[in-house]
Amino acid sequence: MTLNALRLEVPDIREDNSLAPAEIAQRLAAARLLEPEHGLQQVLGLLFTLNRSGLTLLERQRALQSFSDEYRHYASLAKRQHPPSTLFVRLCGELAIGFKRLLLQILQGRQPSMPHLAWCLYMAQHFLAQQLLRHYQLYQEPPPALWRDSHLLYWIGEHQQCLDEPVAAAFEPKPASTLRGLYQQMLLLALSNPFHLDEGECLTLFSALAPLAAQARLQAWDEEDDAEGPLVDLSQSQACLGFEQPVEGEVGNLRRFELGALLIALDEPAPLQSAEEHQLLERVRHHWLGRQQRRHERAELDGHCSLVIGLPAIHAQLLDKLPQRTEAQLLDASPGGARLLCNINEGGQLQVGQLVLLLTDGTPTLALVRWRHQGSEGLHLGLRYLKGLPRPVWLRRAPNAQTHPGVLQSTPAPGNGWHHGLWLPNGQFASGEHLWLQLASVHNQAILPLPESNLQTSAVTRHPLRLA
Numbered sequence: 001m002t003l004n005a006l007r008l009e010v011p012d013i014r015e016d017n018s019l020a021p022a023e024i025a026q027r028l029a030a031a032r033l034l035e036p037e038h039g040l041q042q043v044l045g046l047l048f049t050l051n052r053s054g055l056t057l058l059e060r061q062r063a064l065q066s067f068s069d070e071y072r073h074y075a076s077l078a079k080r081q082h083p084p085s086t087l088f089v090r091l092c093g094e095l096a097i098g099f100k101r102l103l104l105q106i107l108q109g110r111q112p113s114m115p116h117l118a119w120c121l122y123m124a125q126h127f128l129a130q131q132l133l134r135h136y137q138l139y140q141e142p143p144p145a146l147w148r149d150s151h152l153l154y155w156i157g158e159h160q161q162c163l164d165e166p167v168a169a170a171f172e173p174k175p176a177s178t179l180r181g182l183y184q185q186m187l188l189l190a191l192s193n194p195f196h197l198d199e200g201e202c203l204t205l206f207s208a209l210a211p212l213a214a215q216a217r218l219q220a221w222d223e224e225d226d227a228e229g230p231l232v233d234l235s236q237s238q239a240c241l242g243f244e245q246p247v248e249g250e251v252g253n254l255r256r257f258e259l260g261a262l263l264i265a266l267d268e269p270a271p272l273q274s275a276e277e278h279q280l281l282e283r284v285r286h287h288w289l290g291r292q293q294r295r296h297e298r299a300e301l302d303g304h305c306s307l308v309i310g311l312p313a314i315h316a317q318l319l320d321k322l323p324q325r326t327e328a329q330l331l332d333a334s335p336g337g338a339r340l341l342c343n344i345n346e347g348g349q350l351q352v353g354q355l356v357l358l359l360t361d362g363t364p365t366l367a368l369v370r371w372r373h374q375g376s377e378g379l380h381l382g383l384r385y386l387k388g389l390p391r392p393v394w395l396r397r398a399p400n401a402q403t404h405p406g407v408l409q410s411t412p413a414p415g416n417g418w419h420h421g422l423w424l425p426n427g428q429f430a431s432g433e434h435l436w437l438q439l440a441s442v443h444n445q446a447i448l449p450l451p452e453s454n455l456q457t458s459a460v461t462r463h464p465l466r467l468a
Helices: 021-032 036-050 057-078 086-108 114-137 144-159 179-191 201-209 260-265 275-287 311-318 344-348
Strands: 217-220 231-233 254-258 299-309 326-334 337-342 355-359 365-374 379-385 389-396 404-412 418-425 434-439 446-449 460-465
Touching: 021 036, 021 057, 036 057, 036 086, 057 086, 057 114, 086 114, 086 144, 114 144, 114 179, 114 201, 144 179, 179 201, 201 275, 260 365, 260 379, 299 311, 299 337, 311 355, 311 389, 311 404, 311 418, 337 365, 344 365, 344 379, 355 379
Parallel strands: none
Antiparallel strands: 217 254, 231 254, 299 326, 299 355, 326 337, 337 379, 355 365, 365 379, 389 404, 389 434, 404 418, 418 460, 434 446
């Protein structure tokens, strides 16, 4: 990955800026006594100076918490203004700058605690979200740097494993409660054709998305996956790639925005959702998948099937050892995948990224869990079919060493050859290791160097193979 936290857009520290932290509370209190527009101007000028002053981490954090309180005050006044003032939009941008600078200080120091890092990432993302929202209120394109920094904050959260750390933030309009949810709230807002919304509807839509946005997931992009849905390039200055835009970015920067669980959640009862919010979500949801909402025709079904869950169990099933199965109801299917309804108790095993074998009356089908949503009916699952013949294999580090199970997925290539993908549990082997591979019913072992993986999920890794 080429992204770097130091690419966050923050202004340089200026030596001529001198701001004593002790002055801040006094000057903010004085600004409250002025006319709102003049007070906001004073607050903005003070924050502008703070963001370009050299402060310790603790000084900057305390000051930014005071400015966040002032933001809440002026945000409540801005609710009465249509559209928001230019000064208020600039205040959102400067607060984002302040928290980005604080984040850099945190990352450059000792190992931060997870809650502290998650809080700072969230606050920086929140004020970028507010800047985005206010630009849409004014029917203006947001600055390109806004999306670059938003993608980068998400990427840092992804790598620091704090995307789902809950953050208590009492802001209006209501943001999602995690960094993942807040970032995806921004993406969904941008995909909702915001320039065609009526005045005031952007704020309503943003609040309506807050409890739902975390249901979606950004997943690693795989060239062979032809699922519908937006693509995000984390190195680009735009929310998502256009639906007809060629995919040219580095694979490590690409994410597919999986909306399956979100679309199911939209149809669930939501007693806290207002009628206005419900109508607005129904109106914009078709924009999220673009013009071509499905690449494959979906067939509605009502049948039963079984799932074999996890690579070791699939390996045993392919050897006719009859491992434990999970019963499910098949709701619909297409050439690309299927939607199932399972017992809610199976949720622990059926995580996103899990490898499963779908057993119906036809040929067993290897699949990945693409999305999941736990609702009132049970556990809804979206499966992505993995085309090809699944076969059990054993792997060893030496000819007589311990065996490890794997699954070989083989598809015919143009001509007389085959494409092979070797599925292994995460962390079992390292790329470049020389392994002995043995197919079932074959006594000979083939030695091969394990190539770099071309797809990794939370549970399994796929390595492309060339076998004679």
